Amino acid sequence: MSYKLLFGTYTKSDSKGLYEAFLSDDGKLNNLENVAQIGSPTYFALSNAGLLYAVDKQGGRGGVSVWDTSTMPFTKTDEQISDGASPAYVFVDEGRQLVFTGNYHTGLITIFKIDGQKLVKTDEFQNEGKGPRAEQDSAHIHFTNLTPDNRLVAVDLGTDEVLTFEISQDGKLSEPIRFQTEAGFGPRHIRFSEDGKRAFLLGELSSKLSLLKYQEGKFKLISTISTIPADWTKHNGAAAIRLSDDYKYIYTTNRGYNSIAVFKIADDENDVKLIQQIPTEGDFPRDFNITPDGRYLVAVNQNTNNASSYAIDKTSGELTLIQKDFYVPEAVRVYFQA
Numbered sequence: 001m002s003y004k005l006l007f008g009t010y011t012k013s014d015s016k017g018l019y020e021a022f023l024s025d026d027g028k029l030n031n032l033e034n035v036a037q038i039g040s041p042t043y044f045a046l047s048n049a050g051l052l053y054a055v056d057k058q059g060g061r062g063g064v065s066v067w068d069t070s071t072m073p074f075t076k077t078d079e080q081i082s083d084g085a086s087p088a089y090v091f092v093d094e095g096r097q098l099v100f101t102g103n104y105h106t107g108l109i110t111i112f113k114i115d116g117q118k119l120v121k122t123d124e125f126q127n128e129g130k131g132p133r134a135e136q137d138s139a140h141i142h143f144t145n146l147t148p149d150n151r152l153v154a155v156d157l158g159t160d161e162v163l164t165f166e167i168s169q170d171g172k173l174s175e176p177i178r179f180q181t182e183a184g185f186g187p188r189h190i191r192f193s194e195d196g197k198r199a200f201l202l203g204e205l206s207s208k209l210s211l212l213k214y215q216e217g218k219f220k221l222i223s224t225i226s227t228i229p230a231d232w233t234k235h236n237g238a239a240a241i242r243l244s245d246d247y248k249y250i251y252t253t254n255r256g257y258n259s260i261a262v263f264k265i266a267d268d269e270n271d272v273k274l275i276q277q278i279p280t281e282g283d284f285p286r287d288f289n290i291t292p293d294g295r296y297l298v299a300v301n302q303n304t305n306n307a308s309s310y311a312i313d314k315t316s317g318e319l320t321l322i323q324k325d326f327y328v329p330e331a332v333r334v335y336f337q338a
Contacts, residue, residue, distance in 0.1 A: 062086025107139025148196025
C-alpha cells in the first residue's frame with residue numbers, strides 16, 4: 001500500500017509552504033509537490049470534513065488560515081490573522097467543532113468555533129509567568145490538545161506548567177488546573193497512554209521525558225528520564241513525541257544530538273526505559289510521525305532539508321533506517337493522511 005503525507009515548513013528560504021508526498025509500501029518517500037502556498041505553516045491540523053487549519057505568517061502578522069483540501073492546489077476559505085507572531089500549534093476538537101491554537105511567543109491560547117469553512121473566535125486565555133532559564137522569560141504555550149477525558153491540556157515551556165481546562169460546547173474555557181514541573185524542565189509536548197491514566201511529558205529545555213499519573217485534569221509525577229546520553233554537553237532541544245500504535249513504545253526527537261530516542265513502557269506503565277538512539281541523518285529534527293498501521297516512521301530535518309524513513313520492528317519497537325536523502329525544504333511537521 002501507499003501512504004499520503006503532508007509536510008509543514010518554514011518559508012524563510014526555498015520552501016513555498018505546504019507539501020504533499022507519498023511513502024511507498026517499501027518505506028521510501030517519493031513525489032514531493034507543493035499543495036498550498038502559505039507563510040511558514042509550521043503546524044497544521046486536518047478535520048474530518050477535509051478542512052486544513054494551518055499556522056500562517058504574513059509579514060509581521062500571524063494567525064491561522066483555513067484550506068479546502070478537496071481541490072489541487074488547496075483553496076483558502078478563511079483566515080484569522082492579526083498583528084504579531086503566529087501560533088506554534090493548532091488542533092481540531094471534532095466533538096465540539098472547535099479549533100484551538102497555542103502561541104509560543106505570547107503565551108496565548110485562542111479558541112475558534114467552526115462555522116462551515118470559516119472560523120469564529122469564541123474565547124482566549126493569557127498565561128503569565130516565567131522560569132529560571134534564559135528561554136523562559138515569559139509564558140510560552142507550545143502545545144494544546146485534548147486529554148482522554150475531553151478536557152483541554154496546554155503545555156507552557158516558559159512557566160514550566162501543564163494546564164488543564166474544562167471546555168464548554170460553545171468554546172469557553174474554565175480557570176485552569178496547574179501542574180508544575182521541575183524548574184527549567186521546559187515542557188513542550190504531551191501524550192497519553194491508551195487507558196488515559198498515564199501521560200508522557202517531553203521537556204525541550206531539559207532534554208527529559210517525564211512519566212505522569214493523570215486523573216480528572218490533575219497530574220502527578222512518577223519518574224523522569226533523559227532523552228540524551230549523560231556525556232552529551234553540546235546544545236540539545238527535545239522536540240516531538242509519539243507513541244507506537246500498540247502504546248508499548250515512545251519515540252522522541254532530539255535537536256542537537258540529532259536523533260530519535262526510543263523508550264519501552266513497562267507493562268504496569270510505571271516506568272520507561274531507553275532502548276535505542278538512532279541518528280536522523282540530518283540536522284535539527286523537529287517533528288516526525290508514524291504510519292497509521294505502525295509500520296514506518298518518517299522524520300524531517302529542518303536545517304538540512306531532508307526527510308528520513310525507518311521501519312519499525314513491531315516486536316522490539318526499534319527503528320531501522322530505510323531512506324535518508326528525500327528532499328523537503330525547511331520541513332518541521334509530518335502528518336499522515338488517513
